[in-house]
Amino acid sequence: MKLKNNSIALFGTSADPPTLGHEALLSELTKIFPKVITWASDNPDKNHQIPLLKRTQLLRILVKKISHPKLELVQELSSPRTIHTLKKAFQLWPEASFSFVIGSDLAMHVPKWLNAKSILSKVRIAIAMRDGWPISDVQLAEIKKLGGKIEILPFTIPESSSSKFRERPQKVLIPKELVPLLLEENLYGLADNRK
Template sequence: MTAAPGLALFGTSADPPTCGHQALLEGLTDRFAQVATWASDNPSKQHAIPLEQRLELLSTLVQSMQAPRLQLVQELSSPYAITTLQRAEARWPGCPLSFVVGSDLTGQIPRWKDAASLLQRCQLVIVPRQGWPIQHQDLDQLRNLGGQVEILPLTIPATASSSIRQRPAADQIPAALHPLLLKHNFYGFAPGSG
């Protein structure tokens, strides 16, 4: 497959990064010429560990993937997507930008800060997540706000950070992260857990 021109932007709470995050990043690097990711605070979520530690986990995952098209760009991090997009526009002027979200967020986007401006300035790429079907009325609402929407047909494992926060599951976390989780006892991971 020939990589699409431009840059895919994928921010995540990384609380913690899962095998689903890894599969998504792998799929994006197959599809796009460049992929930028970062760890962020989500204003509608309570985070289990501080941003600095979630960044350490995401950074370890990105390094372990050894994907030349993938880069960690923490300077893009903001609780607000529009701020991230403005930073990306300043960093890569003239580059076509695609903002990537999971299907679980599709219905929330119209309520985001300056959603119409965001949607009119980049392509919105939605990746289906198991258990979160894409609703046609949500797509219509995004398009009515000026959004150019692409649904990216990737197969993402049905892993959820929220489930791991409730019950450690080592098989749902990329192996490269296990030493850090054990070292810091993040998310209840300890020798013999999972």
């Protein structure tokens, strides 16, 4: 993948909560892109278990743990709508070329985004393959039909998902640095076994 120096990877996530999958993705992106920007946001297609403010706090802990000079949390990009996020990104980095990063599980949703055609004319869609979520040629064709330029990222993300954690909270699915806050504030019903 040949990238220009002004390439920025944009990765918005519900971070409900951030998992080892998020950590792996952000770490891998820093190996490829000159700059990686992340933020927590509300997804209009999901019911979030904890408020955005708390999810942002958890994502901030994860970004601090990764502690890479190319990685930054820019919460002001947060919006339930990608088109609004991009508008802000273009204001902040007018010279940049953007790759909007999604997991392979979300590829089927791209054509249904509000203003999908307009979004796809402005950014590349960078798809991170997630274990257990193959992508079909039909899904890729749908994005391309709307004018989308697609990059399949050269790594695979482990299966640990936020929804799996919410169904059955287990410390092994999340970065250990998040555990103290989850226990302290009794988030997600994670059992405190410290006697």
